[in-house]
Amino acid sequence: MDRAQLVKEARRSIRKGSKSFAAASRLFDRETRERVWLLYAWCRACDDIADEQDHGHAIGPVRLGTRLSPEDRLATIRTLTELAMAGETTGTPAFDALGQLMREVPLTAAMVDDVLAGFALDAADWRPRCEADMLRYCYHVAGAVGVMMAAVMGVSPDDDDTLDRACDLGIAFQIANIVRDVWEDDAQGRCYLPVEWLVEADIPPGEVTKPHYRGALVPMIARACALARDYEASARIGAARLAFRQRWAVLSAANIYGGIAREVERLGAHAWDHRVHTTRAEKLAHVWSAWNEAQAGNQNDPDRMAGGGPESAAEPAGTAPRPALSRRELREMGLRK
Known part of the structure; x- marks a missing residue:
């Protein structure tokens, strides 16, 4: 083609x-x-x-002996x-x-390899034992994609701080997926919440979706959502450095996915009665809100473009708040494994 x-x-x-x-x-x-x-x-x-x-949808029954x-x-x-x-x-x-x-665009083999590492974790039936493990998984399956997205939008491969913050948005998205899909993942024999969290909540392995454990699951989900907010806040700082239309698109996605995590947290024990999603009207509201946010950023530093612009137009790299574990730290965890 x-x-x-x-x-x-x-x-x-x-x-x-x-x-x-x-x-x-x-x-x-x-x-x-x-x-x-x-x-x-x-x-x-x-x-x-x-x-x-x-x-993302089942392809129907697979004949015996044909499943890879x-x-x-x-x-x-x-x-x-x-x-x-x-x-x-x-x-x-x-x-x-x-x-x-x-x-x-200047995508690198390392960027691609970091995404493939996420599929390797799933192929190995890997499960996170601690919070850092969960974040490492989120990095490989979504944060690394955020880095590639930033490169697609023109962020320089040398602009590490902006790439880090693009990664942070992917991590926030994946945490939202994890808290929303607890029931669906369990049906597939998967759980991406840290084992240590489950132990602290006295939830036995494989029983995370049992009705009598919903109350114990709620604080755990709130803890994950707090992490997602930290990573989303970091990502918004990086988004402010993009060209207007790119900034608008990124902030729209952040609002939509952030809204999913916030709704799961708000629903508490009822979050899994049905799959949380955003309606068309809600998406439009998120896009409109993002337009206002993007406009405000444009007025503050109208000359700042992706990967460039005057140094004074953005907060100096590394001075703005960052989540506990950075892209570099999460990647190095995988290399050590």
Whole structure:
């Protein structure tokens, strides 16, 4: 496929796979929007191969003997990704989209490897033992994608502080997913809440969704949501350094996903009676709020652009509040493992 065809397929993928991200992507300028779609398509395809799904949905019963092992699915993801990074045609539009994207923006092999490490954790049936483990998982499955998104938006590979804050937004998003999807994950035999937290709450392994443990689960979820707020606050500082339309899109996504975590926390023990989601009206309200936030930032430093602009236009790197564990620390944890 040529670029136009890859973009068309990627647009179809994001509209099918995530209404929230599809809505936020429309706020970018055309070039950035198309590149965001290309990146999404690759991430979505990797996720679907890992979980044997189609855009996050079950693909129907799999015949006995045809299901691939988690290790084989991971090998498929790695092989197709490596071919795409090498500039080869894979025959799979979503992976060819990554190859196209790498020819257009300064994505690095390390950035891609950090995302693939998240799929490796799931393939190994890995579970977080402590809070740092949970954050490390969030880094690989979402924070590392945030770093790639920042590169797509033009943030320089040398602008470590802004890349760190892009990573922080991905981590905040993933924590929101974890607290919302406790019941769904449990049905798949998964739990991404730290074992140490469960022990402290006297919740036995594998029983996190039992009705009589809901009361004990609520403070744990509030603790996770507090972490998400810290990472989201850090990310908003990085968003202020982007060009206006990019800032608007990023803040819209932050408002939408932050709203999910806040709603889960507000509902308490009833958070899992049904899957928490944002309505169309709520999404529009979040986008409007983000427009006002982005406008305010534009008035404060109108010349500041992604990866550039006068030094006085943004808070000096490293001086603004940061969450407890940074991108670098979380990545090094994975390397030590």
